[in-house]
Amino acid sequence: NITDSDPDGRLTVTDKDVKLQEIALAKNEGKELTKEEKQRLRKEKKQHKKNKKDDKGPPEKEKEKEKASVPAPSKPATQSPAHKAAPAPVHASESAAAAEKPAKSKAELRAERRARQDSERTSKQGKKEGGQQSASSKPKATPNELQPVVKRLPEHVQVDDPAALKKLAKKLERQQVPLRSDYGYKVSLFSHLHQYSRKSPPTLQISIPATVIHPSIVRLGLQYSQGIIAGSNARSVALLHTFKQVIQDYSTPPNEELSRDLVNKLSPYISFLSQCRPLSASMGNAIKYIKKEISNIPSQCKEEEAKGKLQACIDSYINEKIILASEAISKYAIEKISDGDVILVYGCSSLVNHILCKAFEKQRKFRVIVVDSRPRLEGREALRRLVKKGIRCTYVLISALSYILPEVSKVFLGAHALLANGYVMSRVGTSQIALVAKAYNVPVLVCCETYKFCERVQTDSFVSNELDDPDDLIVTRNGKSHLENWQTVKSLGLLNLVYDVTPPDFVDLVITDLGMIPCTSVPVVLRVKNVDQ
Amino acid sequence: MEKDTTQKLVEYFRAQIREDPDVASAVAAIRSLLEFLKRDQSETILGLRENMTKAIQRLEETDSSVAVSSGGELFLRFISLTSLEHPDLSQCKNVMIERGELFLKKISLSRGKVGKLCHTFIKDGAKILTHSSSRVVLKVLENAAADNKRFTVYVTESQPDSAGKLMAQKLHNLNIPVTVVLDAAVGYIMEKVDLVIVGAEGVVESGGVINKIGTYQMAVCSKAHNKPFYVVAESFKFVRLYPLNQQDVPDRFKYKADILKTVKDLNQEHPMIDYTPPSLITLLFTDLGVLTPSAVSDELIKLYL
Numbered sequence: 114n115i116t117d118s119d120p121d122g123r124l125t126v127t128d129k130d131v132k133l134q135e136i137a138l139a140k141n142e143g144k145e146l147t148k149e150e151k152q153r154l155r156k157e158k159k160q161h162k163k164n165k166k167d168d169k170g171p172p173e174k175e176k177e178k179e180k181a182s183v184p185a186p187s188k189p190a191t192q193s194p195a196h197k198a199a200p201a202p203v204h205a206s207e208s209a210a211a212a213e214k215p216a217k218s219k220a221e222l223r224a225e226r227r228a229r230q231d232s233e234r235t236s237k238q239g240k241k242e243g244g245q246q247s248a249s250s251k252p253k254a255t256p257n258e259l260q261p262v263v264k265r266l267p268e269h270v271q272v273d274d275p276a277a278l279k280k281l282a283k284k285l286e287r288q289q290v291p292l293r294s295d296y297g298y299k300v301s302l303f304s305h306l307h308q309y310s311r312k313s314p315p316t317l318q319i320s321i322p323a324t325v326i327h328p329s330i331v332r333l334g335l336q337y338s339q340g341i342i343a344g345s346n347a348r349s350v351a352l353l354h355t356f357k358q359v360i361q362d363y364s365t366p367p368n369e370e371l372s373r374d375l376v377n378k379l380s381p382y383i384s385f386l387s388q389c390r391p392l393s394a395s396m397g398n399a400i401k402y403i404k405k406e407i408s409n410i411p412s413q414c415k416e417e418e419a420k421g422k423l424q425a426c427i428d429s430y431i432n433e434k435i436i437l438a439s440e441a442i443s444k445y446a447i448e449k450i451s452d453g454d455v456i457l458v459y460g461c462s463s464l465v466n467h468i469l470c471k472a473f474e475k476q477r478k479f480r481v482i483v484v485d486s487r488p489r490l491e492g493r494e495a496l497r498r499l500v501k502k503g504i505r506c507t508y509v510l511i512s513a514l515s516y517i518l519p520e521v522s523k524v525f526l527g528a529h530a531l532l533a534n535g536y537v538m539s540r541v542g543t544s545q546i547a548l549v550a551k552a553y554n555v556p557v558l559v560c561c562e563t564y565k566f567c568e569r570v571q572t573d574s575f576v577s578n579e580l581d582d583p584d585d586l587i588v589t590r591n592g593k594s595h596l597e598n599w600q601t602v603k604s605l606g607l608l609n610l611v612y613d614v615t616p617p618d619f620v621d622l623v624i625t626d627l628g629m630i631p632c633t634s635v636p637v638v639l640r641v642k643n644v645d646q
Numbered sequence: 647m648e649k650d651t652t653q654k655l656v657e658y659f660r661a662q663i664r665e666d667p668d669v670a671s672a673v674a675a676i677r678s679l680l681e682f683l684k685r686d687q688s689e690t691i692l693g694l695r696e697n698m699t700k701a702i703q704r705l706e707e708t709d710s711s712v713a714v715s716s717g718g719e720l721f722l723r724f725i726s727l728t729s730l731e732h733p734d735l736s737q738c739k740n741v742m743i744e745r746g747e748l749f750l751k752k753i754s755l756s757r758g759k760v761g762k763l764c765h766t767f768i769k770d771g772a773k774i775l776t777h778s779s780s781r782v783v784l785k786v787l788e789n790a791a792a793d794n795k796r797f798t799v800y801v802t803e804s805q806p807d808s809a810g811k812l813m814a815q816k817l818h819n820l821n822i823p824v825t826v827v828l829d830a831a832v833g834y835i836m837e838k839v840d841l842v843i844v845g846a847e848g849v850v851e852s853g854g855v856i857n858k859i860g861t862y863q864m865a866v867c868s869k870a871h872n873k874p875f876y877v878v879a880e881s882f883k884f885v886r887l888y889p890l891n892q893q894d895v896p897d898r899f900k901y902k903a904d905i906l907k908t909v910k911d912l913n914q915e916h917p918m919i920d921y922t923p924p925s926l927i928t929l930l931f932t933d934l935g936v937l938t939p940s941a942v943s944d945e946l947i948k949l950y951l
Contacts, residue, residue, distance in 0.1 A: 556890035633940035
């Protein structure tokens with residue numbers, strides 16, 4: 114069905130229509146667009162934009178623009194980020210070339226090739242200056258770049274900015290990932306964050322069987338959005354296992370390199386997962402590691418061998434960074450637990466539970482106070498695990514904290530992430546516990562693996578957080594739920610925060626797999642780790 | 647045979663301290679360990695390491711101060727790193743001895759370096775408060791006096807061994823005006839002084855210090871009066887401990903070595919040292935430079951990792 118395009122690359126009107134119809138049909142069926150179809154879509158959109166802009170412009174400019182569209186079909190797919198940046202510099206370099214050699218086709222092609230190279234170079238510089246519009250804005254800015262790149266705000270903290278939302282919508286459309294809409298009235302202080310409802314997961318908008326997004330990713334996304342898999346370590350491990358499955362089922366298309374194509378394949382999956390639930394810092398680091406490993410696969414490596422290598426990499430990552438790390442942390446932490454201790458824990462941290470179970474096995478005599486808070490009531494899970502081991506436990510809600518603290522000798526807290534300025538990001542309520550413990554002079558120990566260290570800097574809990582489903586706060590007691598119709602009351606907002614940050618002054622010690630460090634030494638560890646890599 | 651060599655080691659150590667009372671106990675310990683290394687007869691590197699570990703343990707039993715323990719551990723690390731590079735024993739040993747001598751020379755100069763760094767912080771007409779007897783503080787004050795600065799010093803008596811009186815005598819010999827105050831008078835005198843300088847037996851990972859009992863009290867008082875609290879210590883005193891509070895400091899440091907061996911119930915004994923948390927310390931002067939307490943951990947990571 115593919116008709117030949119004339120030498121200038123201009124398609125006739127009827128061909129264009131046919132192509133667009135085919136593409137729309139393919140999209141509706143949920144089939145993955147072939148590369149050619151994607152390229153044609155891109156080209157059409159660009160021409161459309163240019164035609165609109167230059168309706169009033171002189172005719173020479175039109176000629177140049179159409180010449181600029183010639184490089185499009187012949188460009189390889191990997192230059193897609195530079196592609197959208199191409200129009201502006203191509204104009205400038207094109208005009209000179211076009212003026213000198215108007216009719217010769219070979220010369221035109223040569224000039225276009227030169228222009229393409231120029232545009233790539235300038236687009237790389239343009240990224241540095243932050244002036245060019247990049248085709249994709251990643252949800253998490255890559256912090257490990259050595260060049261002084263202007264850091265763009267991640268999309269998930271710019272929900273109240275319509276331009277950012279439009280960019281996100283465009284990007285998701287291109288990747289064929291459904292866009293999830295926000296739910297309910299948001300408290301104004303947090304209006305820059307997403308607030309989703311658990312009753313409408315993005316999986317509803319995907320056709321079954323999904324061909325664009327791998328089914329195990331869809332399952333994982335559903336598990337995240339419904340809260341079936343919760344907890345930093347659990348989410349990372351589930352993500353890595355799912356990626357193993359994806360790599361297993363992946364087959365390199367012809368004329369493509371595994372190292373580049375697989376990374377491009379993973380991007381829509383990651384967008385989908387972040388629509389289901391914003392990515393955690395640990396997941397971000399894991400994804401960075403995988404992408405690095407994939408792009409380091411040598412091009413002469415056979416597919417089966419490469420896949421096997423990647424699977425082994427993922428296995429070793431899980432083993433080293435999570436399982437062995439928790440063994441090392443338990444070893445250090447047990448030194449800090451002495452007989453007769455009364456230890457306070459908050460919520461359910463897999464690491465802290467592991468430490469306490471190990472200490473109990475080593476015959477240390479201690480008892481535990483589990484502090485819990487609504488609406489998640491995760492402390493009940495921790496309580497169940499500890500009691501099963503045989504540890505003596507007490508259970509209180511966080512409102513009784515100042516009542517119980519005089520009895521406590523140590524506080525053990527888990528962490529979701531450790532920020533570069535020494536702040537600890539953890540479940541909401543953690544900073545409250547640290548504050549009150551400080552007031553009572555009780556030492557606060559935070560246990561965190563090094564793979565959760567991130568280079569972000571935050572001093573308050575507002576700038577970057579997660580808003581959970583506000584309907585979770587509705588309580589049904591004696592058959593009555595008073596907040597059931599909270600949406601009808603215009604001045605009422607329900608706020609269900611997930612994380613908060615604790616300043617390093619309240620934390621006495623951080624136990625990591627590298628040893629015991631003060632909170633302020635996190636950047637040193639990050640530096641040492643970067644040197645290792 | 648083993649007992650013999652370790653006995654000789656202890657004697658050598660004690661002789662060092664007797665001959666040169668001004669030498670830091672850690673330096674004496676490292677010198678003795680180096681001598682032990684030279685005389686060691688083991689056939690394998692592993693055997694050598696084992697002997698060294700036993701020797702360090704023996705030394706710690708003799709003198710239970712934190713400094714000896716940290717000096718010993720640093721020396722051991724030095725050795726382990728060398729053994730990775732040279733698998734041949736005799737070559738390895740020669741390199742170790744060479745490095746040991748270098749290490750020893752470096753740390754013998756560290757007290758001078760600290761003195762040079764710190765004396766500039768003492769202004770003309772300053773009133774200084776110090777605790778017990780520290781050779782490093784003495785060196786600092788010596789340097790300041792040599793710089794023609796006029797200052798007065800208050801020293802606490804520092805019971806139970808009245809070490810403060812010894813310090814006062816030494817300062818008197820340097821013609822520095824000095825007053826001895828009671829340990830209980832620290833709060834009383836704090837409003838008169840401009841700064842507090844103390845030595846340290848050990849600097850821990852958190853940036854806090856372990857020093858003669860009474861230091862913590864002085865730190866709390868100086869914080870309440872907003873007076874700067876300076877600690878002077880050489881870098882070989884950095885130790886890989888992380889106490890959370892006073893209780894968390896291991897018993898083997900708190901009491902003198904002979905008491906640990908003879909007494910059954912330690913609760914009846916008075917501890918000789920206490921722990922000052924990093925929040926109360928303004929600056930630490932070391933031969934690695936002038937550090938804030940949070941920078942100590944960075945330096946320790948560099949030293950040990």
